[in-house]
Amino acid sequence: MRDRLAATGMPGGFAAVLAGMDRSIAKGSEDRVSPAVEEVTGQSPRSFADFAAAHASVWRR
Numbered sequence: 001m002r003d004r005l006a007a008t009g010m011p012g013g014f015a016a017v018l019a020g021m022d023r024s025i026a027k028g029s030e031d032r033v034s035p036a037v038e039e040v041t042g043q044s045p046r047s048f049a050d051f052a053a054a055h056a057s058v059w060r061r
Contacts, residue, residue, distance in 0.1 A: 001018070001023070002015045002016050002018075002019035003015075005018055005019060
């Protein structure tokens with residue numbers, strides 16, 4: 001990832017930081033749940049698959 005980002009002209013140090021973040025996320029560093037959706041909307045959160053299924057008619061237009 002670092003090499004691919006650097007090949008686009010991104011500075012090497014920044015490419016390394018982003019690649020490290022990507023590696024960390026892949027290992028689960030962002031695998032957490034927050035109560036924010038319910039606190040903000042008053043509704044329980046749901047998966048994207050459930051959301052898409054509930055609104056399938058919109059996706060078909």
